[in-house]
Amino acid sequence: MSNGKPEISEWEAATVKNTVRLGIWTGAWLLTLAIATFGPLLLWESRPLSIVAIAINLGFGVGMIVANKHHLQGLDELHRKVQLEAMALALGVALIVGLSYSTLDVTNVIAFDAEISHLVFLIGITYTVALALGLRKYR
């Protein structure tokens, strides 16, 4: 075994870098989403400004997707497998439950509107739980 290697491996260094980058892009995306959402209510009344704010938010969204792709590519194969399983479960639950939820709304079975935010919340919860279970499985 060589002793000339740094304290943390290349894999760890790349993962830390990619995670920080993903965190920055996610934070920026959330911030621009908040500005695009609350700007018309609190800061301006101009429609072109709202379009610009939404376009900027979309741009940061694309950056976040690219950062997430790099993050996944930088993971080792076990963690990629765990991520894949968690994302597959989150997508499946979102599709099945999301469509059922929408049908409940369309058929007036539920009194309130089926909001997209509920679906986003469900995806987040499912992904987080599946990720935690996956990591525990291989511990």
Next chain:
Amino acid sequence: MKNCLKVLRAQRDWTQAQLAKELDVSRQTVNALEKGKFDPSLPLAFKAARLFGMSIEEIFDDGE
């Protein structure tokens, strides 16, 4: 899939973290490999074989 990674690592008095660093994977991956919970990809199996100076078949046994 069975393997003798734990034995090979112990013979060299390496920790899981040291082996992980050599293979450029996480310590958790080394642990999962040693316990047979996770099968490595071909590139990772080759990397382990090169590291220990052995063939893939000498390290990993698919039971066939």
